[in-house]
Amino acid sequence: MIDLKLFVAPNTCARVATIALEEIGVPFETSLVRTAANQQKSPEFLKINPKGKVPTLLIDGAPLTENVAILTWLADTFPDAKLLPAANDKMESLKQTADLAFFAGSVHPIVTRIAMPMKIIADAAQSFEIVRPAGVKDMDSVMKMIDARLEAGPWWYGEDWSIVDAYLYWVWARITGVGYDGSAFPNIQRHFALNKERPAVQRAMAREDVNIEILKSENLFMAPR
Ligand SMILES: N[C@@H](CCC(=O)N[C@@H](CS)C(=O)NCC(=O)O)C(=O)O
Incomplete structure (x- = not known):
């Protein structure tokens, strides 16, 4: 083992x-x-x-x-x-890599600006007044796209849960945990609730x-x- x-x-x-x-x-x-x-x-x-x-x-x-x-x-x-849907060919597999890389490389840095703004500017007041709001603005566009993708749902790839859903679960928990207003994204809210039910x-x-x-x-x- x-x-x-x-x-x-x-x-x-x-x-x-x-x-x-x-x-x-x-x-x-x-x-x-x-x-x-x-x-x-x-x-x-x-x-x-x-x-x-x-x-x-x-x-x-x-x-x-x-x-x-x-x-x-x-x-x-x-x-x-x-953890990922079975890929029929190299291109399908690369698209799954692209999805994981999207969360790691594009979404995660915005999470950092919202949840840990002092990592960007050490001055606490400035980080919360400047870095976080700018992060929220960028996150809104990302979440709009993700919410639209989840319209059919319930998961990122449709019927079957995947590890991409766990990535979104972490992102959502992290940003809403510091006050990000997710009320405009009902599909992501539903997705988060479903994830929470998983053993x-x-x-x-x-x-x-x-x-x-x-x-x-x-x-x-x-x-x-
Ligand atoms: N690109 C890395 C990012 C890992 C990362 O930034 N981890 C953070 C926690 S979310 C960390 O270890 N932070 C500690 C530090 O930066 O000192 C990945 O996707 O695994």
């Missing part, structure tokens, strides 16, 4: 890979990275992932980084879990809750704001 260890931190995009692993149902361990203590930039962690980011997946001790790569590897290695999503969230309690007990929990 493959030994799988996922480096995670609560509320981060590591949730997407955690959901993927829970959907697969394979045994795996999560290792909590204390971002408030900058553990992701510690020499020990940088030896594993020089980019200093979660998620990082150790596969039999060898690290794989980047959500797109981790999710694609999981989908390919555990096809029975149907794998609930198990992933339970893992996060355990880690949140650990961080609170160490005074290292940064509540979304």
Whole structure:
């Protein structure tokens, strides 16, 4: 059996890979990275992932980084879990990669501007007054497009759930968790509610809750704001 260890931190995009692993149902361990203590930039962690980011997946001790790569590897290695629809040809497969890359490369940076604006401008007042509203404006256009795509629904690819849906679940939770007004996007709201009902999503969230309690007990929990 493959030994799988996922480096995670609560509320981060590591949730997407955690959901993927829970959907697969394979045994795996999560290792909590204390971002408030900058553990992701510690020499020990940088030896594993020089980019200093979660998620990082150790596969039999060898690290794989980047959500797109981790999710694609999981989908390919555990096809029975149907993390992505079966692709009939290379082009179909590339379009799925494009969907994952869209969330990782285009949507995630806007999430950062909304949920962690102080990463863009350190000055707290300026980050909340300038960076966040600009992020919200850009996110509105993205969500308009996604809401239209989900009109037929219920999932990104129609009838069958995929890991792209977990990506959207994380994005939506992260931005609405800091006050993003999602009322104009009923299809995404419905999508989010459906995701919350999935046992794998609930198990992933339970893992996060355990880690949140650990961080609170160490005074290292940064509540979304
Ligand atoms: N491109 C990476 C982005 C990973 C990333 O930005 N992770 C964030 C959490 S959402 C992180 O580790 N932040 C810690 C830091 O930047 O110090 C991916 O898609 O996996």
